[in-house]
Amino acid sequence: MNQDQVCRYQVKIGIVGAGAVGGLLGGMLRAAGHDVLFLGRGQHLQAMQQNGLLIKFATSQRKTLRIKGRFSDEVKDLSDRELLLFTVKSTQTKEMMGRLLPHLKAGAIVITLQNGVDNEEILAQALGEERLLSGAAYLSAEIESPGVIEVHSSGLQLIIGYLDGRQSQDLTRLVGLFNQAGVHCRPSAKIMERKWHKLLWNVTFNPLSAATGETIGEILDDAELHQTARRVLKEAVQVAEALQVSVRRDIETVVFQGAEEARGHKTSMLQDREQGKPMEIESICGYFVHQAAQLGLRTPTIHTLYSILLAIDKKRYGQHGNKGAETSEPD
Structure with missing residues (x-):
């Protein structure tokens, strides 16, 4: 598969937890032209629904990015998503997966970008390892105010991989998807390490x-x-x-x-x-x-x-x- 095929890869994306990390990555993917639905809650969600998501880059020449998209608190709205970035806090893993599972599209891929090393076991039991990837995001961002994410890192880096270390066409496509969106991504055969x-x-x-x-x-x-x-x-x-x-x-x-x-x-x-x-x-x-x-x-x-x-x-x-x-x- 050549680079042009990788860059043309289009997929419906769901952000499960549109906080600082999920909102930022989802925003970059949306800005690259992908169909992204953001799942959030509270004042942050309300602000995004009213005004869109504003991403401010403190150390980049790109000063701001205004994201217009779909923002929801209904898990059922994720039912047509083919790729989900699972970015809720670890304290919410079991509860959110229980809500999400009945609405998950057959064959949908989930990438967990959560802190810790114990969420993967919970998610693998629910999903099976064949459709679960894990990732480590290296970036600095915070919710400055409802609907506004401030990015402090000069670069956005992401490493993703399957739990069993396998390489696949899907993994190659996903790496290309993030790189095309301005997130420096590379695969790893030892993601849990x-x-x-x-x-x-x-x-x-x-x-x-x-x-x-x-x-x-x-x-x-x-x-x-x-x-x-x-x-x-x-x-x-x-x-x-x-x-x-x-x-x-x-x-x-x-x-x-x-x-x-x-x-x-x-x-x-x-x-x-x-x-x-x-x-x-x-x-x-x-x-x-x-x-x-x-x-x-x-x-x-x-x-x-x-x-x-x-x-x-x-x-x-x-x-x-x-x-x-x-x-x-x-x-």
């Missing part, structure tokens, strides 16, 4: 930033917080290696170099805390606590942050709202 490396970045900075209210740069510049972040990463790597995950030897250098490039970034968990939304405590932080307990390992720093964040959510919601539940980072 990529997701693990992203999770190690997430657990290093997300919980700490949410607990302290600090940006990445502020964590790096504070000697005590900087060392705390390094302790978190060491504990997380210990768990990953005990689970037989292949972790690159220079992971600490890679994680902290990446942090230097995202100094002004507010992590997704900090954004959620500031906006009064449930934080992805379990998929980013609790996952390591629970796995360590089963493996007989100690993760005192991660456990402390986990307890603090659960207490914050308990105070806001009256219970551990996302405890036992099944963020692009940078998001």
Whole structure:
């Protein structure tokens, strides 16, 4: 299949969770001429329905992008979609998949771009691995106000692949689809390894930033917080290696170099805390606590942050709202 065939690939796309990541990627695909339906909720959805979606690029020559399209809160409206980007928070995975499944078109492909490494198992049980891909998005964006997404990263990068590592014509087409839309995308035969490396970045900075209210740069510049972040990463790597995950030897250098490039970034968990939304405590932080307990390992720093964040959510919601539940980072 030549490049012209890849670029001509047209597909009906559904964005399941039109927040910062889903809205941005969906907006880029819509601007490239694709039929995109955005599933959202609340004030953000209302603003998009009234005025469209405005994407502001803080570091790009392309200053703004106004997206006119279909914006809905009805899952049934996704019934004709051939490709779905699954970008809801991990706390919503089971509930959203339960709502979506009865309306999913036969043969539709789902790409999960969620934080963590445990959503894939839930989705694969519902969909089967043959129609599920996972992806890691490397970009920095946030909802500035209802209907407005601000992009802080200079480039938009995406890595996608099937869970079993297979290569296919569909994968080639999907990679071309994103590249044509201005999102630098490449395939991976080891997508879960990529997701693990992203999770190690997430657990290093997300919980700490949410607990302290600090940006990445502020964590790096504070000697005590900087060392705390390094302790978190060491504990997380210990768990990953005990689970037989292949972790690159220079992971600490890679994680902290990446942090230097995202100094002004507010992590997704900090954004959620500031906006009064449930934080992805379990998929980013609790996952390591629970796995360590089963493996007989100690993760005192991660456990402390986990307890603090659960207490914050308990105070806001009256219970551990996302405890036992099944963020692009940078998001």
